[in-house]
Structures are given as C-alpha cells and as structure tokens.
Amino acid sequence: MSLIGTGFLTIFSFVFLISIVVVIHELGHYWAGRLCGVHAEAFSMGFGPTIASWRDKRGTVWRIAAFPLGGYVKFLGDAGAASEPDAEKLEEMRRRMGPDAERCYHFKPIWQRAFVTAAGPIANFILAIAIFAGIALTLGGQPYQPPIIGAVAEGSPAAEAGFQEGDRVLAINNNRIDAFQDIITEVVWRPGEMLTFTVQRGEREMTLRAAPAPTEVEDQFGGTRTLGRIGLGSLSTPPLRDSYNPITAIGHGIDRTWSAVSMTSRYVIRVITGRVSPELLNGPVGIATAAGQTAVSSVEAGNNAGESTLLLLINLINLAGFLSVGLGLVNLLPIPILDGGHLVYYAYEAVARRPLSMKAQALGFRVGLALVLGMMLVATWNDLNYLLGQIF
Structure with a gap:
C-alpha cells in the first residue's frame, strides 16, 4: 500500500x-x-468551528464541529x-x-x-x-483452549519451575484461570515478576513459582515490545469458532470486558506503585499507530x-x-x-x-x-x- x-x-x-x-x-x-x-445547553460532536448545528425541543444545541476528535456536553x-x-x-x-x-x-x-x-x-x-x-x-468466538499444558520449552522459566505436560493451571497469584489465553494474559505484562501458579497434576494440587522472562517481541509491523514469556504451550485444538446465541453472546461480552478491566486496572495500579514498567502505557500517538496498523493489515x-x-x-x-x-x-x-x-x-x-x-x-x-x-x-x-x- x-x-x-x-x-x-x-x-x-x-x-x-x-x-x-x-x-x-x-x-x-x-x-x-x-x-x-x-x-444540557450544548452537545458537541467534535471540537473547533461549527459545521452544522440545531436546537432540539428541550433547548439543547447539537453541533457538528470541524475536528471530529471526540466531543463534550455542557450542562x-x-x-x-x-x-x-x-x-x-x-x-x-x-x-x-x-x-x-x-x-x-x-x-x-x-x-x-x-x-x-x-x-x-x-x-x-x-x-x-x-x-x-x-x-x-x-x-x-475464538475456540476454547483449556488451561492444560501441551508443551514446556526446554530451558524456559516454566521448565525450571517444574511444569510438566498435562498440568492444568487453576490460578496465577490467586487469580482464577479458565482458559489457556488467561495464562498468556496474566504473564505478558509481568516480565521478571515472580508468579505463583496453582496447578493440578493428576489428582494432586500443587504450587509452582516462576518469573516470566523479559523478551523482546517483534510484532507483524516491525515494532518491538518487552513482554513476559514463560515457555508454556497449549494443547492443539481444532480451528473451530465457538457459536453464541443472544444470551450467551452478552455473557461473553461481559466476561471479555471484565477481563480487560481487570488486567488493565491491575497493570495501572502496579505502574503507579512502581512494581512494573510503564512501557505498555500508550497515548494518542500509540492509539493512532495501532489504528493505522489494524486498518492496513485488514485492508491487505x-x-x-x-x-x-x-x-x-x-x-x-x-x-x-x-x-x-x-x-x-x-x-x-x-x-x-x-x-x-x-x-x-x-x-x-x-x-x-x-x-x-x-x-x-x-x-x-x-x-x-x-x-x-x-x-x-x-x-x-x-x-x-x-x-x-x-x-x-
């Protein structure tokens, strides 16, 4: 392009x-x-000079402004x-x-x-x-992958901690794990932080401790981020997408939103308290970059x-x-x-x-x-x- x-x-x-x-x-x-x-005296879609405006029956002036970067309401x-x-x-x-x-x-x-x-x-x-x-x-939705270990990379933090194929991860730092993606989510933003894994191995429940290795990861757009990697692989699953009805779809939306809220809030709290690097914080330039990258890759x-x-x-x-x-x-x-x-x-x-x-x-x-x-x-x-x- x-x-x-x-x-x-x-x-x-x-x-x-x-x-x-x-x-x-x-x-x-x-x-x-x-x-x-x-x-509400005014509701503006965008900022700057007014392109169009009208007053509704309640007396609120609605306006469309020249710079469509957000908006505001004035009470x-x-x-x-x-x-x-x-x-x-x-x-x-x-x-x-x-x-x-x-x-x-x-x-x-x-x-x-x-x-x-x-x-x-x-x-x-x-x-x-x-x-x-x-x-x-x-x-x-994406296929459900159970939090069962399918592979352990040799020499990785997971191997040193004693993980084995077939282990089921129940929790990380007392945060419940329901799918393999949850393991990735808990690990990627905590490079170098010692984590406590609650693991089920056969009929036994045990505790393993491992610190994700800080790893320079290159994305598909040529940029790099320092992310946590622990060396665990999932079980292979059929490439089928989950189907939803209106009720289960809402439940999925709530669950995914809560996961994003939980992870983001915990990360921000740790940044504020100095326990993790603020490297993953992004501003307007980062949002614009992500938007552009997403758009280009989608079109191509x-x-x-x-x-x-x-x-x-x-x-x-x-x-x-x-x-x-x-x-x-x-x-x-x-x-x-x-x-x-x-x-x-x-x-x-x-x-x-x-x-x-x-x-x-x-x-x-x-x-x-x-x-x-x-x-x-x-x-x-x-x-x-x-x-x-x-x-x-």
Missing part, C-alpha cells in the same frame, strides 16, 4: 475510534443528566471542566439563576451528580460489552474491496471495544480533572455536608493536571520509542 494510502487509513481509523468512544462517553453523561432533570451552570462551586459561589449562582436553578447540575442531590459523573465511564463499559457481544453473535488481508472493507470495520470496531474500556478506566482514576476526581469531591461533600473549598479545588486541579500531563508524557515517550523501533 502506498504511503499516502497508509496515511489516509491511519487518520481515518484514529478519528473513527476516538469519535466513537468519546461521543459515547459524553452521551452517557447526557442521558444520565436528562434522567435527573439536568438541562446548565457549568463553569469549567475541572471544578465545582463552593458554598458561597453556589448561593450566588442560585440567586442569579432564579427558577432555572432547579435544572442546574450543581443544585441536584449528591447521588444524582455522582450518577451523572459516573455515567460516562459506565457508557464506555456498556459499549465494550455491546461490541464484544455483537462480534461473538455474528462471527463466533481482503481478497477484494468488499472483503477488505468488512475486515476493516470489524477489526476497528473490535479495537474500539478495548479502547472504550481504557477510556472508562482512565476517567475513573481519582484525579480531580477526571470523572473519578469529581466522585472523590462528592464523597467528601457527602461526609462533610459541604462542598470542598474553591482553594482546595484549585490546588486539586493543579495536582491533577500535573499527574495527567505526566502520564501523557510517559505514554508519548513509549509511543515514540515504539515508532523508532520500527524505523531503525
């Missing part, structure tokens, strides 16, 4: 992914606000994205707004404000469940234009599911400029029976901004290192 074609696909795919997950996030806030009687009384008025400001706002105060976000009960705030991340998780369930229902895999387009949509939508989980989790971090920070403020208000002071909120905003910028800096550094690895 030409450089121009690759660039176009990358831009299209990145905009497609970001628009889906961010707009759904903001729609979560919007619908929760409507349920609680909060007036009545919103002064900024990172602060809540203190008691004095609230009284002044109530006098100024008069009867409209009843439709203002800030005058709603704490539980309603918390619900509206949490609804954005919740919408992201619902989107992920819907995506994974929809793909399983229409295309089927198709035998004709129709097949390529179908593969492109399926793979991008699947990637959107994982990105949606990530966005939902990041927004739940207890950082003041994020949804999770607002939830912390509401918890304080519920206990203290008054909002946090504007001075404390301003301090929280500065600390939160520094933390978010720090995470973005690390993520961007990782993204650039990955790109350089593809070039040199």
Whole structure:
C-alpha cells in the first residue's frame, strides 16, 4: 500500500475510534443528566468551528464541529471542566439563576451528580460489552483452549519451575484461570515478576513459582515490545469458532470486558506503585499507530474491496471495544480533572455536608493536571520509542 494510502487509513481509523468512544462517553453523561432533570445547553460532536448545528425541543444545541476528535456536553451552570462551586459561589449562582436553578447540575442531590459523573465511564463499559457481544453473535468466538499444558520449552522459566505436560493451571497469584489465553494474559505484562501458579497434576494440587522472562517481541509491523514469556504451550485444538446465541453472546461480552478491566486496572495500579514498567502505557500517538496498523493489515488481508472493507470495520470496531474500556478506566482514576476526581469531591461533600473549598479545588486541579500531563508524557515517550523501533 502506498504511503499516502497508509496515511489516509491511519487518520481515518484514529478519528473513527476516538469519535466513537468519546461521543459515547459524553452521551452517557447526557442521558444520565436528562434522567435527573439536568438541562444540557450544548452537545458537541467534535471540537473547533461549527459545521452544522440545531436546537432540539428541550433547548439543547447539537453541533457538528470541524475536528471530529471526540466531543463534550455542557450542562446548565457549568463553569469549567475541572471544578465545582463552593458554598458561597453556589448561593450566588442560585440567586442569579432564579427558577432555572432547579435544572442546574450543581443544585441536584449528591447521588444524582455522582450518577451523572459516573455515567460516562459506565457508557464506555456498556459499549465494550455491546461490541464484544455483537462480534461473538455474528462471527463466533475464538475456540476454547483449556488451561492444560501441551508443551514446556526446554530451558524456559516454566521448565525450571517444574511444569510438566498435562498440568492444568487453576490460578496465577490467586487469580482464577479458565482458559489457556488467561495464562498468556496474566504473564505478558509481568516480565521478571515472580508468579505463583496453582496447578493440578493428576489428582494432586500443587504450587509452582516462576518469573516470566523479559523478551523482546517483534510484532507483524516491525515494532518491538518487552513482554513476559514463560515457555508454556497449549494443547492443539481444532480451528473451530465457538457459536453464541443472544444470551450467551452478552455473557461473553461481559466476561471479555471484565477481563480487560481487570488486567488493565491491575497493570495501572502496579505502574503507579512502581512494581512494573510503564512501557505498555500508550497515548494518542500509540492509539493512532495501532489504528493505522489494524486498518492496513485488514485492508491487505481482503481478497477484494468488499472483503477488505468488512475486515476493516470489524477489526476497528473490535479495537474500539478495548479502547472504550481504557477510556472508562482512565476517567475513573481519582484525579480531580477526571470523572473519578469529581466522585472523590462528592464523597467528601457527602461526609462533610459541604462542598470542598474553591482553594482546595484549585490546588486539586493543579495536582491533577500535573499527574495527567505526566502520564501523557510517559505514554508519548513509549509511543515514540515504539515508532523508532520500527524505523531503525
């Protein structure tokens, strides 16, 4: 594929992914606000100059902006994205707004404000469940591989730990293992970390300990990542895909979303506490790279234009599911400029029976901004290192 074609696909795919997950996030806030009687003054799909806009019967201005990278919802009384008025400001706002105060976000009960705030991340998780369930229902799922060891690489950490063919892995660090893929998921992001495996061998249950070897792994696009490898192989299984009905597909979507939530949250906690490398954190450059790589490989895999387009949509939508989980989790971090920070403020208000002071909120905003910028800096550094690895 030409450089121009690759660039176009990358831009299209990145905009497609970001628009889906961010707009759904903001729609979560919007619908929760409507349920609680909060007036939304504006809902924007994208940023920058307005291309088209209209006002609905509830008085909300819907706009399509020039730069389709996400969006936002503005509720009545919103002064900024990172602060809540203190008691004095609230009284002044109530006098100024008069009867409209009843439709203002800030005058709603704490539980309603918390619900509206949490609804954005919740919408992201619902989107992920819907995506994974929809793909399983229409295309089927990957064949189930039991967590039974089919091969042990000679000289590997698994061989040194005493693993044998036929062993069934029940848990890793007390986390239940249901399929062989779960073993891979638990191991890849923990290179060098000593793990405890609960193993069933015949009628006996035993404990084995092994540390995944840090391994430079080259992907199909020429980039490298340092991942954990332990040297275990699965049993060979027939290449048949599992089939689902609507009920089991939803269960599959919930299970896959929960797995992504569990793994991502545990990884982020270990990064914050300094127990694992932040190498796997990715930012906008990484998302754009993954989107472009997914798009190019999908188009090239198709035998004709129709097949390529179908593969492109399926793979991008699947990637959107994982990105949606990530966005939902990041927004739940207890950082003041994020949804999770607002939830912390509401918890304080519920206990203290008054909002946090504007001075404390301003301090929280500065600390939160520094933390978010720090995470973005690390993520961007990782993204650039990955790109350089593809070039040199």
